[in-house]
Each structure stands twice: as C-alpha cells, then as structure tokens.
Amino acid sequence: MSGNRPSDSRHRGSQNRNRAKASRASSPGAGIKDQAKNTDDGKPGLAARKAAARLLATVTESGASLDGLLDPTGGNPAFTGLGPQDRLLVRAILLSALRHLRVIDAFIDELVTSPLPEGAKALRQLLRVGATQILFLDVPDRAAVDLAVSLADSDPRNRRFAGLVNALLRRIGREKESRLPELLATTPPFPDWFVSRIQDAYPEHTDPILRMLAAPPAIDLTVKSDPDGWAERLGGIVLPTGTVRIARPQGPVTAFEGFEEGAWWVQDAAASIPAQLFSTLEGREIVDLCAAPGGKTAQLAHGGARVTACDQSANRLERLKANLARLGLDVATQLTRAQDLIAPEGFDGVLVDAPCSSTGTVRRHPDIPYTKGPDDIVRLARVQRALLDHAAGLVRPGGELVFSNCSLDPLEGEMMVEGFLADHPAWEIKPVEAGRWPGLETAITDMGEIRTHPAMLAHEDPAQAGLDGFYAVILTRR
CATH class of the missing domain: 1.10.940.10 (NusB-like)
Structure with a gap:
C-alpha cells in the first residue's frame, strides 16, 4: 500500500x-x-x-x-x-x-x-x-x-x-x-493475503478501502417510514439508500427512540440494497433462502410481499422470529437448507443472500482477515454457485432472482455469476436502473450489477463515510 x-x-x-x-x-x-x-x-x-x-x-x-x-x-x-x-x-x-x-x-x-x-x-x-x-x-x-x-x-x-x-x-x-x-x-493494517486480494480487485481504490476497513463503522438503521424525521430525532443523516446513519451513537441501540415500538432495525446501508432490487413487492410471493438474522426479510415483508424465510440454523431462525416480532411483521418460516427447499409451484421472487467470506464487513468484523483465507473464498464461491443453481429452479416464469453477498472478492460475485450465465443461457442480468440510486451511480457496473466497497459514500465527516462491501444482481429468464 x-x-x-x-x-x-x-x-x-x-x-x-x-x-x-x-x-x-x-x-x-x-x-x-x-x-x-x-x-x-x-x-x-x-x-x-x-x-x-x-x-x-x-x-x-x-x-x-x-x-x-x-x-x-x-x-x-x-x-x-x-x-x-x-x-x-x-x-x-x-x-x-x-x-x-x-x-x-x-x-x-x-x-x-x-x-x-x-x-x-x-x-x-x-x-x-x-x-x-x-x-x-x-x-x-x-x-x-x-x-x-x-x-x-x-x-x-x-x-x-x-x-x-x-x-x-x-x-x-x-x-x-x-x-x-x-x-x-x-x-497495511491487515494480513498480506487480504491486502493482495483488495489490490487485485480494486487497484485504484486500495488505499482508501483499507483505511476505511480499519475505521470503526457508524450505525445504520433501516426505518419503516419518514427517514428524514428519524434522522432528525436520532441525530443522523439520510443516505441514498434511505438508510438513517448515526455516526456517534450515545448508548446502546436498544435505548434509542423507536426501538421498542419497532420503527426501525439495524442494517448497513449496503445490506439494504438487495431487497430493494425487486421491481415490485406488494402481494408477491417471495422466498428469502438464507434469511437470518432477518434484516432483508423485514424489508420484503414491510414492502408488502408474502414472505417465506428459510434458514438451516434453528437458533438463527429463532433470532429472526424475535426480530420480526419486535417489528410487528409476519412471515412464514422454514427450518431447512436452502438447497433442500422444494417448492413445485415456485415463487414470484427469490432472494439468495448467500454465505460468503464476508470480506466486505471487515469494518464490523475485523477478525475476518485472520479467520478466513483464499481457500475459503474458493470454497464459498462453489457453495454460492450451488445455491444459485438451485434457486433458479424456484423462480416462476416472469419472476426475478436476486443474488447478493457481502464479499469484496469478484470470485464470489461477478465471476461466479458470469459462470452461472455461461451455463444457463436462458438467464440474463436485468440491469439496475441508475435513476433509482442517486448518489450511488458509481456502484453500478457496466453489466448493470451493484458493487459497493467501503470507500464509497465519501463525507466531510469521516465517521459518516463508507459502507460495507456488497455485490448484488437481478437475474431473469429471457
């Protein structure tokens, strides 16, 4: 660096x-x-x-x-x-x-x-x-x-x-x-293998990404309504995703105004993007295949979708239920591995927020460069591909498949989806509309995917800047 x-x-x-x-x-x-x-x-x-x-x-x-x-x-x-x-x-x-x-x-x-x-x-x-x-x-x-x-x-x-x-x-x-x-x-604040992956993937942004990853993150809240009002009440700002960001919170979030009544939930701005990519939610049947802890599930349900939330961990599914109960949102749940879900009638929309190396969340989880490595990225990319192959079979004609994860590595994002499309010629990327994301235009790739990294969302106050690294794409049948 x-x-x-x-x-x-x-x-x-x-x-x-x-x-x-x-x-x-x-x-x-x-x-x-x-x-x-x-x-x-x-x-x-x-x-x-x-x-x-x-x-x-x-x-x-x-x-x-x-x-x-x-x-x-x-x-x-x-x-x-x-x-x-x-x-x-x-x-x-x-x-x-x-x-x-x-x-x-x-x-x-x-x-x-x-x-x-x-x-x-x-x-x-x-x-x-x-x-x-x-x-x-x-x-x-x-x-x-x-x-x-x-x-x-x-x-x-x-x-x-x-x-x-x-x-x-x-x-x-x-x-x-x-x-x-x-x-x-x-x-460089992190191990050589991690720095090298960032340099290879983001040669023009390596230094600012590493600096941001070594900085404590703000707290981001997804609010049910009135983000401007909540930003004023909680001393935050509103981001292009509609997220309310609080740079220097005073006390635990459970003590914030609006917590008890379920007016908002904690969710990084980048993590809020995938659920917003569906063209419409009202009245649609959507399955969230890797749902816990439930932030994206809550977005889907709040948007009017009839949601089925799946997770293979009973403990994580119970945590999801508790979170949604606080928010006053009702969804169906299934304790199952995503790749084992059988739904002959399919769904209007499928969200696969896949397990990954989580390298985009190092601001919040600085142990990741020490607990993961290049072999994990390769292994997890294979897992994601298997999930994506299975998810494609759950989408009804005319439906949408949104794939996402919080990895910064293209092997788990752009390259993995490129391989999927090569093997599934009936599928294509539905480009993200830049007009829907003012302020995040640089996060939209030439192919119409979303790619965020921690050095985005610059702000004069460093504590208000940045967001998690995320990859997200909308896939449809031709």
Whole structure:
C-alpha cells in the first residue's frame, strides 16, 4: 500500500498526528473508562486483560470467530464470566487490536532490541493488548502498563518477561505521538493475503478501502417510514439508500427512540440494497433462502410481499422470529437448507443472500482477515454457485432472482455469476436502473450489477463515510 505522503515533512507530521488522534477518538473504546470491579485475584481490571489476551490468541492463532467468542450467552467463558463493564472493555480492546494489528506489531517490533523469543506467543498477545489500550483506547497509559505487568507476573510463561513488558509499553506510551502517525500511514493494517486480494480487485481504490476497513463503522438503521424525521430525532443523516446513519451513537441501540415500538432495525446501508432490487413487492410471493438474522426479510415483508424465510440454523431462525416480532411483521418460516427447499409451484421472487467470506464487513468484523483465507473464498464461491443453481429452479416464469453477498472478492460475485450465465443461457442480468440510486451511480457496473466497497459514500465527516462491501444482481429468464 503506498503511503501517498506529502513532500513537506512538517505538513506530513501535523497531518499524521491529527490522523492518529482522530483514530483514537473514533475507536469503539473511546470514552470507555476502566471501571472494572475486583477480580478473583484481587486486582481490578486484571481479569478483563487476561480474557482479552486469551481471546485475541484464539482468533489469531486458532481462527475462531470473534462474534462466537463474544456471544453474551454462548460465548467463551473467559468473556461471559465477566461483569458488564469488563465485557465492554474486552470487546473494545479486541476490535481495536484486530483493526490495527499489523500497526501494533510493527510498533512493538521497532522497539525491541532483539526479536521476541521464538514461540513466545502468549507474550506477543499480552503486549498487543497493552499496546492497544495505550495507542487506541481511552485507558490511562499507567493503568495499561501496570495491568500488563501484573498479567505477565501471573502467567508462568511470561513471568520472566515482566521487566520487558514494563519497559516496552512505557516506551510505546512515551513515543506514540512521534511514531504512531507514520506507522498508520505506511503499514497495511491487515494480513498480506487480504491486502493482495483488495489490490487485485480494486487497484485504484486500495488505499482508501483499507483505511476505511480499519475505521470503526457508524450505525445504520433501516426505518419503516419518514427517514428524514428519524434522522432528525436520532441525530443522523439520510443516505441514498434511505438508510438513517448515526455516526456517534450515545448508548446502546436498544435505548434509542423507536426501538421498542419497532420503527426501525439495524442494517448497513449496503445490506439494504438487495431487497430493494425487486421491481415490485406488494402481494408477491417471495422466498428469502438464507434469511437470518432477518434484516432483508423485514424489508420484503414491510414492502408488502408474502414472505417465506428459510434458514438451516434453528437458533438463527429463532433470532429472526424475535426480530420480526419486535417489528410487528409476519412471515412464514422454514427450518431447512436452502438447497433442500422444494417448492413445485415456485415463487414470484427469490432472494439468495448467500454465505460468503464476508470480506466486505471487515469494518464490523475485523477478525475476518485472520479467520478466513483464499481457500475459503474458493470454497464459498462453489457453495454460492450451488445455491444459485438451485434457486433458479424456484423462480416462476416472469419472476426475478436476486443474488447478493457481502464479499469484496469478484470470485464470489461477478465471476461466479458470469459462470452461472455461461451455463444457463436462458438467464440474463436485468440491469439496475441508475435513476433509482442517486448518489450511488458509481456502484453500478457496466453489466448493470451493484458493487459497493467501503470507500464509497465519501463525507466531510469521516465517521459518516463508507459502507460495507456488497455485490448484488437481478437475474431473469429471457
């Protein structure tokens, strides 16, 4: 990734210092104070740091999903056993660490006089957790250092490195203003394989995409009606999709006005596009083949369609039902794999929001570059193709098939659909009408598909900019 640095070094230093401060201010842990209660070993906050280091290792070394580890009920016991404030802190540490892991590692490696001992993985995770707090979160440097040293002392693997931990983290605190801006400007934030895929697919937009993927996202809401009114009430703006965006939410979304009465639901602006591609919804029979957690299902039902929502996970289907109950929307549900659904009479419309690598959602799920890889993209593209082949057989004559996913990789989007059309000459792309998407014209491909990426929707306030990477296309029979 090129640095694109100004030639004047003084201007560059000022610009990068501002960027570093903004990065810390906009991180999900900004404003989170260290309010931990006493732990079982008597040191406030130590259990939270221990959990953060353990879970970071589970993600980066074992490829575990962060969402699964942080699930409030079924997550890792190291997380679920903590109190509410400690959980918030652990979540903030992990999200910030994963968004900036390469930068954090580069900072650590610059300061050590010799490489960390081979196999000292636990030490590396401990240092990452401490550095994340110092560089990107609203935790006092002294507290971050003190707890990191205590954590080292409590672990037989790291006890002999307690002095190193103390010296290294203190130095990071002293030198963050001078070193961090340059590292942010020149160090790709994610693993090489991920950066290479972005470079290959988006050579003209690589740097802004990577910068946006490393920034915390805003909260986007799909509202049932009156987006302008809800934007005013909630302190947001209205996007070209009709989405209400709240850049700096105060408190949990469950406390927002309109939540209890089901006036809106959380859904990224890009994720709201596929359900809007059907030419009409009122009175049509539409099946959502991979429906949970139900944002697109809700759009279809609210638009007047008679919806059948399918999912192969009983837990996810129950979550969908709960979400739709809050919204006051009624749909039929089926617990089934999408490729096993049999419907001889077919449907007027079929939505396949297919399982994918989710590389377009790295802003929200920064563990993805560490839990997925190129082989997963190839494998998932095959799964998507099988789903698309089956879905084509569920569409009535004159009906529409909308395929979408939240991957940035063309192998899971444009190239996969190209292969489908080559093997199914009776099908064609129904081009998206640019007039329906003012402000998103650049997201419409030459073939009439939708392709969004995180560097779209520029805004003078960086917190209001960007959206998830998504691919969507309308397919019909000739």
